[in-house]
Amino acid sequence: MIFGRSERGKPPVEPVTLKILVAGGFGVGKTTLVGAVSEIRPLRTEELLTEAGRPVDDLSGVEAKNTTTVAMDFGRITLREDLVLYLFGTPGQERFWFMWDELAEGALGAVVLADTRRLEDCFAAVDYFERRSIPFLVGVNCFEGAALHPAEDVRRALDLDPDVPLLMGDARDRESVKSVLVGVVQHAMAQAAQRRQAVTI
Secondary structure (H helix, E strand, O other): OOOOOOOOOOOOOOOEEEEEEEEEOOOOOHHHHHHHHOOOOOEEEEEEOOHHHOOOOOOOOOOOOOEEEEEEEEEEEEEEOOEEEEEEEOOOOHHHHHHHHHHHOOOOEEEEEEOHHHHHHHHHHHHHHHHOOOOEEEEEEOOOOOOOOOHHHHHHHHOOOOOOOEEEEOOOOHHHHHHHHHHHHHHHHHHHHHHHHHHHO
């Protein structure tokens, strides 16, 4: 059990814990994002890429990548003393997508990480969360050397609904990642409030 900090003489605050998924294509930066903000040593299930996987692992645009996540990444960040996020990074390769249903169980929302050099790689994640009505936002990982595209161009290319937030950021930068995580929590809570209001009308 995690307890928040407390002022002297006051009992510790037991925080609300929320589960957030980090999804997207192979090599988009999910492991990096989780590691950039986790206040604990992240759990990683990375294995070396092998010659046997070369026919199915498309390394276009990420030629220097030599490992891949085969199960999940896990990290934790305390946003406030009463709010803790558990981060679950999904495997990006298609042959590991069977694990997504297990990882998505109980998730408040998700970040779909996108790389504009390989934008089509995040289509499957966008479709997954849309079909399951899991609130998500798209975080465009702005890599060094990659062409920067206006947010509206990326939104159109992904055919996102108008209410899906799209944020630009850097998966290596802690403050940038925190902004994305705050964004997905706010979006998920707003979606939940809209659903509650629709039920009471």
